[in-house]
Amino acid sequence: MEQVTLSSEQQALFEYIEESENNIFVTGRAGTGKSTLLTYLIENTKKKTAICAPTGVAALNVGGVTIHSLFGFPFGILGTEDIARHMNRRTREVLAAIDMLVIDEVSMVNADLMDTMSRAMGIARGRRKLPFGGAQVVMFGDPYQLAPVPPSDPQDRAYMAENYQSGWFFDAHVWREDSLERYELTEIFRQHDEYFKEILNAIRDGSCTQEMLDYINKCGNRFPPHDDVIRLATINASVNSVNASRMARIETPPKRFDAVFSAADEKAFGRTLPAEPVVELKVGAQVMFIKNDDSSTKKGPTGPVKRWVNGTIGRVVELPSSGGVIVEVDNERLEVGRSTWEKVRYEIDEQFDEETGKVKEVLIAVPLAEFQQIPLRLAWAVTVHKSQGQTYDEVVIDMGRGAFSPGQTYVALSRVRSLDGLYLTRAILMSDIMVDQDVLRFMNGVKQAPIEKLF
Numbered sequence: 001m002e003q004v005t006l007s008s009e010q011q012a013l014f015e016y017i018e019e020s021e022n023n024i025f026v027t028g029r030a031g032t033g034k035s036t037l038l039t040y041l042i043e044n045t046k047k048k049t050a051i052c053a054p055t056g057v058a059a060l061n062v063g064g065v066t067i068h069s070l071f072g073f074p075f076g077i078l079g080t081e082d083i084a085r086h087m088n089r090r091t092r093e094v095l096a097a098i099d100m101l102v103i104d105e106v107s108m109v110n111a112d113l114m115d116t117m118s119r120a121m122g123i124a125r126g127r128r129k130l131p132f133g134g135a136q137v138v139m140f141g142d143p144y145q146l147a148p149v150p151p152s153d154p155q156d157r158a159y160m161a162e163n164y165q166s167g168w169f170f171d172a173h174v175w176r177e178d179s180l181e182r183y184e185l186t187e188i189f190r191q192h193d194e195y196f197k198e199i200l201n202a203i204r205d206g207s208c209t210q211e212m213l214d215y216i217n218k219c220g221n222r223f224p225p226h227d228d229v230i231r232l233a234t235i236n237a238s239v240n241s242v243n244a245s246r247m248a249r250i251e252t253p254p255k256r257f258d259a260v261f262s263a264a265d266e267k268a269f270g271r272t273l274p275a276e277p278v279v280e281l282k283v284g285a286q287v288m289f290i291k292n293d294d295s296s297t298k299k300g301p302t303g304p305v306k307r308w309v310n311g312t313i314g315r316v317v318e319l320p321s322s323g324g325v326i327v328e329v330d331n332e333r334l335e336v337g338r339s340t341w342e343k344v345r346y347e348i349d350e351q352f353d354e355e356t357g358k359v360k361e362v363l364i365a366v367p368l369a370e371f372q373q374i375p376l377r378l379a380w381a382v383t384v385h386k387s388q389g390q391t392y393d394e395v396v397i398d399m400g401r402g403a404f405s406p407g408q409t410y411v412a413l414s415r416v417r418s419l420d421g422l423y424l425t426r427a428i429l430m431s432d433i434m435v436d437q438d439v440l441r442f443m444n445g446v447k448q449a450p451i452e453k454l455f
Contacts, residue, residue, distance in 0.1 A: 007187055010037045016183075017100075018045060023137045025106070025170075025182045029204060030145065030414035031190025035389055038062065038104060038140045047099035047136070048363045050346055054108040054148075056272025060341055061310065062104050063365070067113065070346065071095070071120050077112050077156045083120050094346045095124035097361055098135055106139035107146045111164045114172035131178035143168065143439040144204045145388065145407045166438040190391050196419050204410045205443070206435035213428055216413070220424035224396055228286055229423060230313060231381040231396040232412050238400060242381035247282060254280040255319045259373040260338065268369035274341040275373040281325060285316045288379035291339045307334050311390035313379055325374060339375040342367045384412045394421035403432040406439070 006014065010033055017024060028034050042051055042062065051064030059066045068075065072091045073083075087095075101121070103109065118132045125133030148167050151157050165171045170180070191197050199216060202208040227246075233239050247254075257279045266273070275290060293306040308314070308329060317333065318326035324337045344365040351362050381398075388411060395416045403409045409432045416422050 006037065006040055007033065007189075009185060009187055010040070013037065013183055013185070014041055014044070017041060017138055018047070021136050022181050023131070023139075023178060025139045025141075025180055026185070027140075027142050027182065028185030029188060029201060030142070030411065031188045031391065032185035033187070033189055034140050034142070034185060037185070038102070041138070042102065045100065048097055048361075049100045049102055050094065050098045050363065051102045051104070053104040054113075055105070056270065057274070058105045058108075060272075060274050060343075062102075063344075064102070064104070065344060065346070067103070067109070067117065071117060073113075073116065073120075076153060077151070077159055078116050080119055080123075083116060084123055087120060087124060090345075090347065092124040093348050094363065095121050095133070095135075096126075097348050097363055100136045100138060101132065103137065103139045105141050105146060106169050107141040107143040108148050109169045110148045110151070110160070110167050111169055111172040112160060112167075114169045115174050118172075118174040131174045139169070143170070143443065144435070145411050147406060147436060168436075168438055168442065170442045171438070190414070190417055193418055200410065200414050203413060203433055204407075204435075206433060206440065208430075208433050210430065213430065213433075216419070216422075217424065217427040219419040220397070220422040221427070222423060224394065224423045228380065229394045229396050230286075230379060230392055231398055232384050232387050232415065233381055233398040234384055234400045234403065234408060236383060238398060239381040239383050243378040246380040247280075247285065247378065250282045250284045252282050252284070254282050256280050257325075257338075257374045259371060261369070261371045265343075265369040265371055268343050269371060274371055275375065276377065277373075279374050279376060281316050281319065281374075281376065281378075283316050283319055285378060286313065286380050287316055287327060287376040288313055288382065289375055290377055291341070291375040294339055295337070307332075311387075313392070316376075325376065327376070336374065336376065338372040341371045341373075343369040343371075384408055387411065387415050390415055392416050392421065394423070396423045396425065397428075398425040399428065399432055402429070403434055406434040406436040409433055 013026065014037060026034060026037065042049070050070060051062050052067045052070045053059040053062060053064055054067055056066055067073070072086045072088060074086065078086070121133035121135055122128040122130060125135065127133045148169070150167055151160060160167055188197055191200070199208065199212045202212055231242055259275065259277045281287065289308045289312040290310060292309045312329060314327040314329040314334070316325055317328045320326065324335055327334050327336050345368050347364055347366050349362050349364045392415050397412045399409065409428060
């Protein structure tokens with residue numbers, strides 16, 4: 001696999017983030033390289049940086065921690081006294097030391113949690129009157145794709161309804177006190193057909209016409225050339241049914257792979273184990289990698305070249321008795337062993353700086369728990385939600401009984417590189433195009449800062 005380099009607008013935005021102390025929201029349509037920029041920022045920033053995300057899976061994908069783990073928060077709405085009570089000395093030290101807080105999948109962060117994070121950092125840093133205690137906050141996400149989950153507690157829902165315009169992060173009170181710069185990546189790397197890109201953008205913001213849908217439906221109204229084309233479905237039941245049916249067709253016995261983890265590790269990961277505890281595979285099974293390659297020995301100009309990334313599709317061609325799996329990807333046989341996922345926590349350490357001759361404080365990630373498993377899952381079918389961030393040459397889209405959440409249809413259609421690789425089990429309807437009105441209000445109301453000015 002080729003190593004990724006930044007585009008001119010990604011490079012300009014990275015340099016601006018590094019040089020400024022402003023709070024920044026990085027967004028963009030599907031396929032504009034938000035994840036690429038995020039990864040590059042994490043690996044190359046010179047600032048003391050903590051990385052977090054609203055869910056365990058999202059946090060593990062970026063080598064960070066969940067928001068609740070970083071701050072020591074329990075679930076639910078917290079008052080200022082509760083915030084101070086739940087932050088121990090280590091948490092306060094970490095929050096006081098960081099220069100930059102990076103939040104991935106920020107669209108899934110509720111407004112009240114954003115305010116609570118700001119107050120917590122103000123307490124820890126002794127600068128309560130400043131948003132986030134004066135630290136820089138850089139957020140990544142696309143509100144047109146993923147939405148926050150409303151509180152489950154009725155009292156919390158009532159509190160949110162009474163105190164916030166919406167549950168979205170951008171309606172947090174902190175943004176009334178502090179400016180939030182929005183930068184939207186515009187260069188689409190996934191698709192090249194200009195009309196297809198126009199249609200996708202219209203589906204994204206709800207301006208799609210019937211004529212556009214008719215065009216999409218005409219292109220996708222055909223059977224796929226083979227039954228191994230990955231299927232995106234809206235619900236887990238459809239995905240599980242397809243994968244189970246296809247596995248049953250393969251008559252050879254399965255090989256079982258048990259994850260390696262202790263009871264303490266399981267407790268530390270909680271409800272969010274990074275992979276299935278038991279994975280069963282057969283020769284011929286279509287699989288998806290669920291973790292970037294972390295064991296490549298092939299070197300490139302800027303480091304190891306990854307043989308696969310999270311979302312790569314392949315086929316099992318051998319299950320050696322010695323262990324592991326041989327997966328064929330793009331006519332290349334790859335030997336796949338167990339990957340390790342680590343749950344970490346941040347701590348402050350002291351290191352000697354040879355350039356200055358002084359001891360300086362650094363932020364380090366200390367492993368708390370490990371989980372080892374084959375980084376594969378069956379992939380004749382996946383949910384639209386699980387396909388987030390992935391790119392496919394060919395895809396079958398099964399909208400079933402219809403989209404049931406805003407952005408679902410946009411996410412599904414925007415996974416495929418071109419209309420030549422699109423196949424529909426049924427026509428896309430206007431009722432499948434769902435856009436949250438609060439998102440439209442925010443995205444249309446907040447002035448886009450032109451990235452061009454950063455060049």
